[in-house]
Amino acid sequence: MNYTIKCAAASILLSVATIQTEAQDLARRIPSNALAVVTVKGEQLTQLMSVEEFNRTFMGVALIDKLSNKNKGGMNSLDQFGLDPNATYYYYNQSNDSVTYNCLLAPVKSAAQIDEVYKLHGKKFEQNGELRSHYSKDSTGITLWNEKMVLFVLATGNSKYFSRPEVRERLGLLAPDFSAPSYADAVADSSVVVTDVDTVAYGAPADAADIVVVEADSAPQIVIDQPKPKKSAVKSKTKYKKKKSIKKRSGKKPKKKAVVVVPEEDYAVDSTMVATDSGYDNYTPDSSLYKHDDKIKNALAGKWAYAMATASFSKQPDSSILDNKDFVKSVDNKAEMTVWISGAEDLMNTYVPQSIFKGVNFLKGYGSANAKLYLEDKSIRLSTALTVSNEMATVFNKLNKRKLNKKFLNYINEDKxxxxxxxxxxxxxxxxxxxxLVSKMYGIVLNDEINMATDLFSLLLDEEAVSKVLKGDAIFVFNGLSQKEVTYTANEYDEDNxxxxxxxxxxxxxxxDFLFMTSSEDTRLFDKLITYGIKKNVVIGHEKYFExxxxxxxxxxxxxxxxxIIFFGSDAAEMEQIVNNRYTAKISSIHKKIIGGNNYASYFSAKKLAGKIPVDALASKEKMDKTNKTLSELGDIYLKSLPAKxxxxxxxxxxxxPANQKNALKYIMSLLENLDTKKADQQ
Amino acid sequence: MHYKKFLFILMPAILCCFSSCFQVIEEINVTSNGSGTVTLTVNLSSSKAKVASIMLLDSINGYKVPTKQKIQQEMDEVVVYLKNSPGIGNVTKRVDFVNYIATVSFSFQNISNINNINQRVLKKLKVNAVSNSSYTYNTTSNIFQRNYAHTTQAVLQYNKLKPEVKNVFKEATYTSIYRFDRPVVSMSNPLAKTSKTKRAVMLNTGILGLINGKTNISNKIILSK
Known part of the structure; x- marks a missing residue:
C-alpha cells in the first residue's frame, strides 16, 4: 500500500516536474539579453476561472468566434485551438542598434489544431518537417510553430540605423532622410543582427511573396522592383556570385519581385543604383521613393525576423533569460502576470530617439524594474519594484528618511x-x-550651465531653514462632497417686448470637503503672511483660525x-474643533499602519462616495443612480510605497x-462585460 | 447668427469643464426703413466659478486657455473689423470678467449689411465657419426673413470635440429676439412666440438642436403695413 502511494506520489511529482521543466524549457528559448519579458501564467488563471467558464463569457464567445472564423471549424472551446490554456506564455523584447524584435512565445498542445486555425482563415503556411511558418503581409512578422512551441516575431528596423549613410548606400535607399544624420556616434556599435546564417534552414513561406531568402558568398544584395524617379538616372548593377533558393515556393508565382540575399557577414554593395550624396538635395519627397525604401527595409526586417525565429527553434541560446539572476528573482509563481524590464534606461534608449531629449538622460541610474499582478480571492494587487544605482539609492534613502507626522492621525475621522x-x-x-540629480540628468549637454545654476540654487537657499518651515510631510483627506448656494447673472426677457x-x-x-495638513517647525513666515493677508483684506481672522x-x-x-501643523480645510466647524481640541478622531489600525508606515500612501473608497454625490452634479437622477451603482460595486483602492530593500x-x-464576487478574475470579467453591454446599449 | 460655432470652436478650453449651461443671445431691432441694431451676448455666468479656475490654467484637456489679455485683444480686433465694415456703425463691446459675460453691439444701415459679417468676424477669429444663415427685410412688403439651413460642418466640428466638452452643449441655450416698430401679423416658425405688444418675436432653443440639425430657426415674419 505504502509502496503504491509512494509510486503515485513520485509519478505526480514527476509529472509536475516535467510540466515545470517544459515551461522552463520555453523560458530557456528567451535570450539572456532580452530587454523586457512578460510572463502570463495560464495555470493560475484557469484555477480562478475554468476554460469552460471562460468559454461562456462575452470575451470567450468573441475569441472563439474570431479564432474559428465564425465557427466554420465547429470549435466551441478555447482549448481546441492548439494552445494549452494552462501553460505559461511569454512576451519578450530584444533590441540592438539596428532592429527591435517583439516576440510571443507559447507551448503548443496540438500543432495540427493551429494548422486548422490558419486554414480556416485562408492563411497559407509552409511546412518543413514538423516546422510550420507563416509570414505577415509585409514580411516583417513571422510565426513559426511545431509540436512543442509557437513563436511569433515582429522585427522593426531602427530608423537611426537606416539613416546612416553607409547603410543607406549599401541598401540602396532613395528617399531623402530628413532626420539629422547623427549617425557618427552609432557607427562604432553597429552590427547586423544576422550572423548565424546557417540557422536559416527552413523554407520561406509561400505567401511571403515579396521576399526570397537566398545565400550569397559575397556581395550580398537586395533587388527590389525599382520605382522610376523622375529624371533620376538610377541604375542597378547589383551582382552576386551564387544564388540559391532555400525552399521552392510550392509552385506559386511570387506576387512581387523581391529578392533578399542573405549576407554571410556584411553587406558590401557595389551599387550605382544609389544616387550620390550630393544628389539627395535634388529629391522631392516622392511617395514612390518612400515605398521603395519601405520595401527594402521591410524585406531586411523580415529576413532578420526569419533568422531570429528559426534560430530559436533550431537551438537554445547559449545563455538564456533563466541565467539572468534579476529576472529569476522577479519571477513569482503566485503572480498571474509578471512584467520584467532589464533596464529602464536601456528601454528608453531603444524606444525614444536620443535626438528628442538632446542627450538629456532622465532615467540615468534607473535599473531593472518589475510589476506583478496578483488576482486573488479578495483583491486585485499590483506590486512594482525598481532597482536603482547605488548613488540613486543613497539619494532616495535620504529623501525617504522622514516619516509622516503621527499627529496627523489625530485629525482623521474614518467615518466621514x-x-x-x-x-x-x-x-x-x-x-x-x-x-x-539635475546635474546628473543634464550634465552631458549643459555641464557648465547646470553646475553654475545648481551652485546658485544651493547658495540662495538655506536648506536647513527651509526644511524647518516645510518639513516635507503632508496629507490630504477627502471627506466627501457638499453643496453651496452661489449667485450668478442670467439674462431674462420681459413679456411686453x-x-x-x-x-x-x-x-x-x-x-x-477636505482637510490638508503639513508639518512646520518654524511658522514665523506663515504668521507674517497671515498678518499681511489681514492687512490686505484677503484673510479674515476668526477665533484661533482664519478664512x-x-x-x-x-x-x-x-x-x-x-x-x-498647518491645517487647510473647507469646513469651518471642523477647523474650530481642531483649534479648540474638540476634534474627535477615529482611525483603524489598518489605515494607521498604511499612513504611518510608508513614505507614500493613498486610499479611496468608491463605496463611501456612493450616495454622497448631489443629483445636481450629475444632471439627472437616472445618471446619479447609475453612478451610485457603479461606485458601490467598486472595492476600496490602496496605493502605497513599500520599505526599500x-x-x-x-x-x-x-x-x-466586492463580497459577492468569487475572485478577482471573475470580478474583472464581470466589469468588462458590464462595460461591453453599456457600450452596446449606447450604440 | 453663428455664435454657436464661435463658442464651440474658439473656446473649448473655457467650456470643457462646465456641467452648467451658458446662454447665447442675439437681438436684432429692425426699423421700417431696413436699418437697425444688433446686440450679441454670450453669458457664461452660471459657470463663473469654473471659468475663473480654468482661467488660472495655461491649458486644459489639451485646449489652450486664453488669457484675459488675449480675449480683450480678440474682441478689440472684432470691433475694429466691424467699424471698417460697410453699413456698420456705433460698435461697442463689453467684457465682464467677474460674471463672464461678453456683449458686442452695433448698428446697420440695411439688414443685408450683417449677412456676411458673421462669417468674416469668425474668420478674423480664425474660425472656419460656413455661411448658412441670412436675413432679408423687404420694406415694401414688410416681410422680415431669417433663412437658416443646417450644415453638416457643425456636426463634424462637434464630433471632433472631447466628450467632456460635448456635455457643455447639452444645457446651453440660444435665443434670438427680433424687434420691429410695427406689429407682427404672422410668422412661420412654430417654435417662436410673439411679445404682448406683438412687436417682438423670440425663439429660445437648445444649442445642441442647432448643432445636430433637429431645430430649424428659419422664420418668415410678416409685419402689418
Missing part, C-alpha cells in the same frame, strides 16, 4: 473619510540632493496653525473586490 493621499519626504535632503435684463439668480454648486477670501471661487478655505524600491496598488 472617503480617501486620502499622504506623502513624506525629507525636504532638507531633497533641497540638497535636487541640484545633484422681450427686452433683456440681467438678473441675479442662485444655484447649488458641488464642492469638495481665506477667494472672490471668484464659491469655495471658502479655512486655515489654522497648531502644534507644528537594498537598492530596490517597491510599491503596491490593490483593490478589494
Amino acid at each position: 473619510m472617503i480617501g486620502y493621499m499622504a506623502y513624506a519626504m525629507d525636504s532638507k535632503a531633497y533641497l540638497e540632493e535636487y541640484p545633484k 422681450f427686452e433683456t435684463k440681467e438678473v441675479t439668480k442662485t444655484k447649488q454648486e458641488t464642492l469638495p 481665506l477670501k477667494m472672490p471668484k471661487s464659491p469655495m471658502t478655505v479655512f486655515f489654522a496653525i497648531k502644534d507644528g 537594498g537598492n530596490t524600491f517597491a510599491g503596491e496598488v490593490s483593490m478589494e473586490i
Whole structure:
C-alpha cells in the first residue's frame, strides 16, 4: 500500500516536474539579453476561472468566434485551438542598434489544431518537417510553430540605423532622410543582427511573396522592383556570385519581385543604383521613393525576423533569460502576470530617439524594474519594484528618511473619510540632493550651465531653514462632497417686448470637503503672511483660525496653525474643533499602519462616495443612480510605497473586490462585460 | 447668427469643464426703413466659478486657455473689423470678467449689411465657419426673413470635440429676439412666440438642436403695413 502511494506520489511529482521543466524549457528559448519579458501564467488563471467558464463569457464567445472564423471549424472551446490554456506564455523584447524584435512565445498542445486555425482563415503556411511558418503581409512578422512551441516575431528596423549613410548606400535607399544624420556616434556599435546564417534552414513561406531568402558568398544584395524617379538616372548593377533558393515556393508565382540575399557577414554593395550624396538635395519627397525604401527595409526586417525565429527553434541560446539572476528573482509563481524590464534606461534608449531629449538622460541610474499582478480571492494587487544605482539609492534613502507626522492621525475621522493621499519626504535632503540629480540628468549637454545654476540654487537657499518651515510631510483627506448656494447673472426677457435684463439668480454648486495638513517647525513666515493677508483684506481672522477670501471661487478655505501643523480645510466647524481640541478622531489600525508606515500612501473608497454625490452634479437622477451603482460595486483602492530593500524600491496598488464576487478574475470579467453591454446599449 | 460655432470652436478650453449651461443671445431691432441694431451676448455666468479656475490654467484637456489679455485683444480686433465694415456703425463691446459675460453691439444701415459679417468676424477669429444663415427685410412688403439651413460642418466640428466638452452643449441655450416698430401679423416658425405688444418675436432653443440639425430657426415674419 505504502509502496503504491509512494509510486503515485513520485509519478505526480514527476509529472509536475516535467510540466515545470517544459515551461522552463520555453523560458530557456528567451535570450539572456532580452530587454523586457512578460510572463502570463495560464495555470493560475484557469484555477480562478475554468476554460469552460471562460468559454461562456462575452470575451470567450468573441475569441472563439474570431479564432474559428465564425465557427466554420465547429470549435466551441478555447482549448481546441492548439494552445494549452494552462501553460505559461511569454512576451519578450530584444533590441540592438539596428532592429527591435517583439516576440510571443507559447507551448503548443496540438500543432495540427493551429494548422486548422490558419486554414480556416485562408492563411497559407509552409511546412518543413514538423516546422510550420507563416509570414505577415509585409514580411516583417513571422510565426513559426511545431509540436512543442509557437513563436511569433515582429522585427522593426531602427530608423537611426537606416539613416546612416553607409547603410543607406549599401541598401540602396532613395528617399531623402530628413532626420539629422547623427549617425557618427552609432557607427562604432553597429552590427547586423544576422550572423548565424546557417540557422536559416527552413523554407520561406509561400505567401511571403515579396521576399526570397537566398545565400550569397559575397556581395550580398537586395533587388527590389525599382520605382522610376523622375529624371533620376538610377541604375542597378547589383551582382552576386551564387544564388540559391532555400525552399521552392510550392509552385506559386511570387506576387512581387523581391529578392533578399542573405549576407554571410556584411553587406558590401557595389551599387550605382544609389544616387550620390550630393544628389539627395535634388529629391522631392516622392511617395514612390518612400515605398521603395519601405520595401527594402521591410524585406531586411523580415529576413532578420526569419533568422531570429528559426534560430530559436533550431537551438537554445547559449545563455538564456533563466541565467539572468534579476529576472529569476522577479519571477513569482503566485503572480498571474509578471512584467520584467532589464533596464529602464536601456528601454528608453531603444524606444525614444536620443535626438528628442538632446542627450538629456532622465532615467540615468534607473535599473531593472518589475510589476506583478496578483488576482486573488479578495483583491486585485499590483506590486512594482525598481532597482536603482547605488548613488540613486543613497539619494532616495535620504529623501525617504522622514516619516509622516503621527499627529496627523489625530485629525482623521474614518467615518466621514472617503480617501486620502499622504506623502513624506525629507525636504532638507531633497533641497540638497535636487541640484545633484539635475546635474546628473543634464550634465552631458549643459555641464557648465547646470553646475553654475545648481551652485546658485544651493547658495540662495538655506536648506536647513527651509526644511524647518516645510518639513516635507503632508496629507490630504477627502471627506466627501457638499453643496453651496452661489449667485450668478442670467439674462431674462420681459413679456411686453422681450427686452433683456440681467438678473441675479442662485444655484447649488458641488464642492469638495477636505482637510490638508503639513508639518512646520518654524511658522514665523506663515504668521507674517497671515498678518499681511489681514492687512490686505484677503484673510479674515476668526477665533484661533482664519478664512481665506477667494472672490471668484464659491469655495471658502479655512486655515489654522497648531502644534507644528498647518491645517487647510473647507469646513469651518471642523477647523474650530481642531483649534479648540474638540476634534474627535477615529482611525483603524489598518489605515494607521498604511499612513504611518510608508513614505507614500493613498486610499479611496468608491463605496463611501456612493450616495454622497448631489443629483445636481450629475444632471439627472437616472445618471446619479447609475453612478451610485457603479461606485458601490467598486472595492476600496490602496496605493502605497513599500520599505526599500537594498537598492530596490517597491510599491503596491490593490483593490478589494466586492463580497459577492468569487475572485478577482471573475470580478474583472464581470466589469468588462458590464462595460461591453453599456457600450452596446449606447450604440 | 453663428455664435454657436464661435463658442464651440474658439473656446473649448473655457467650456470643457462646465456641467452648467451658458446662454447665447442675439437681438436684432429692425426699423421700417431696413436699418437697425444688433446686440450679441454670450453669458457664461452660471459657470463663473469654473471659468475663473480654468482661467488660472495655461491649458486644459489639451485646449489652450486664453488669457484675459488675449480675449480683450480678440474682441478689440472684432470691433475694429466691424467699424471698417460697410453699413456698420456705433460698435461697442463689453467684457465682464467677474460674471463672464461678453456683449458686442452695433448698428446697420440695411439688414443685408450683417449677412456676411458673421462669417468674416469668425474668420478674423480664425474660425472656419460656413455661411448658412441670412436675413432679408423687404420694406415694401414688410416681410422680415431669417433663412437658416443646417450644415453638416457643425456636426463634424462637434464630433471632433472631447466628450467632456460635448456635455457643455447639452444645457446651453440660444435665443434670438427680433424687434420691429410695427406689429407682427404672422410668422412661420412654430417654435417662436410673439411679445404682448406683438412687436417682438423670440425663439429660445437648445444649442445642441442647432448643432445636430433637429431645430430649424428659419422664420418668415410678416409685419402689418
